[in-house]
Every structure is written in structure tokens, then in C-alpha cells.
Amino acid sequence: MSAEAPEKKEAGPGLLLLVGVALLALTTLTYALSHVELGRWAVPVALAIAATKAGLIAAIYMHLHERRGSAPLIAATAVLFVALLAGLASLESATRFEPTRPPGPFRVPPISAHGNEPLPPAAPVPGMPPDPKLSP
């Protein structure tokens, strides 16, 4: 651990207020855009606005602009791993053949009120002798 002395360049009230106004404005923009039919661009646009807000909060409110070296590196690593995990997993899901996708989920029939009741005896198969292990 290096004993690096962080150079202090603290955010003034003007910058804090500017970021706050930007956050509220971008929140309003996200809500307004949800009433516009953007089709396949709806999710990327919403995520881009959210990422902008997250960047502003991390840089100014979470003091990353005052830090050098390790703290921004850790933050960037976290973002990279989120992108890798979510990106690659959804890419894999999106490039599957249609029949390999699960059809469900459907509603499961309710379990009986008595809990784990034994299953009814299996119907005898024609042409086969009855299984002595299954008969009571």
C-alpha cells in the first residue's frame, strides 16, 4: 500500500448543485422517454441515461475525482465485470436456437393439503406381468 497523499480538490457547492440538478433533470427525461415509443432502443437509451447519472454520482458525490490510482481502478473493475457478466450471459441467451429455449414457466398444480400423499398405483401395462415390487 503506497502512502500516496491524495491531492485535495474538493467539489464546491456550485458543482454539487449542478450535479443534483442534472440528476433530477435526467430522471425526468427517463420518465418522459418512457411515454415515447422507442422500440428496440428503449432499453439502451434508458441504460445510457442511468449510466450517465451513475457516472456523475461516482465522480463527484462519491469523491472519485479527489482520488488517484487505486480507488478509480477498483470502481472501473467493478463496472467491467458487470458488463462482462451481463453482456456475455445475455449474448449467449440471445444466440440460442429457438427450440433450446424453455417454453415455461407455467403454473405448477397446487400441492394437496395433506402434503406428500403417496402416488396412486400405476396402471398395469398390457402384455407385461405386474411388477411384484409395486403391488401392495
Add this chain to the structure above:
Amino acid sequence: MSLEPASPPVVPQASHFGSDAAREQAAHVGMWVFLATEVLLFAALFTAYAVYRVDYPETFRAAREHMKVGIGTANTYLLVTSSICVAFAVWSVRQERTGLATFLLLCAVVLGLGFLTLKGVEYAAHVREGALPGRWYALEEFPRPGASLYFTLYFVMTGVHALHVLVGVGVLSVLTVQTAWGKYSGRYHTPLELGGMYWHLVDVIWLFVWPLLYLV
């Protein structure tokens, strides 16, 4: 076998912690490592959302019709405003204005409690409708494949987030009392910065949860 210690005991006031600036840097790095693990926890949930959204695109797009968009949006404004309050509280302490900082932190706590209250109202409405996770799903107006998965993800994502809001409100309450007692000053306020960073992270996560579950 001898029970004598192999090395002499630690000398008190050892100088290996370095300067105040180095300690502050170490505290911030440690907090960022913790926040990165929190991000990875939520990354797993966002990944599950992404995968199932790819599998059931129509269901996930139509599900917002059955969400309380007004409550979700109000909660977004509450969290963003409380983040602004915390940022100004840290600035106030750096300017030695602890009275103002205490007031701002108290505002942030109240806004956080408001978030949790609205979340509770929203959960109650979903329970009444039968929009429940997994096999308890019974929302008759929305009987599509994948709808129960959507509401499972909704309850897990917002539930884990609400748990973080609860912890954040607790942390901010302690910091409010400590600030009011004059524990922090322009010279020493690292715990206030770290607690504030946790609260900001909770806000950042909601900024992604809100559009994905309520808007798009």
C-alpha cells in the same frame, strides 16, 4: 513446548499507519473494494434479468402495465434528493458547518424512510393483486409465460435493494447523531464520506432498477 511469544509484543503508537492522508486513502480504497462486491452482488441479479428478458421479450415489455409506475418514479426522486442532501452534508462538514450538516443528514434519513414506506405500500398492492413470485403468482390479468419470472425478479431485485436502503438509513442515522455531537470536523470526517458513499451506491443501483422494471 515454550509458550513464550516468538517476537516482542506490538509497540503501542507504532508509526506504520503513516500520515492522516495515507490512512484516509486506505479507508477509501477499502470502502471501494466493499462497494465493488456490492456491485457484483447486484450484477448477478441484473444478469438474471437480462437473460430472462432475452427469453421473454414480449412479457417483460408488457409487464410495466402492471407496475405501480407512479410509486416507483416518486421513489426515484426521493432517493436522488436524499443523495443530494448527503453530498451537501459532507460539504457542510468540510466547511465546519455541522448544524447544517446534521439537518441535511436528517433530511436524507427521512427521505430514505419515505422510500421504504412507499415500497411497503407497493408490495401490499402487489400482494392484494396476486402478483407474487414463482409458484404463488396469481395475477389473472397477465397470465403469460414468463410473467411469474418477471415478478420473481421484481421482488428479489427490489427486496435486496430495499434491504440495502434499510442498512443505509441505519448508517445515516448513526452518522446524523455523531455529526450532531460534533464528532466530525473539516479535519476529520472520513466515516461520514464512507457512509455517504454507501448511500450513493444504493441510489445508483436504484437508478438502474427503476427504468428496467418500471419504464422499458
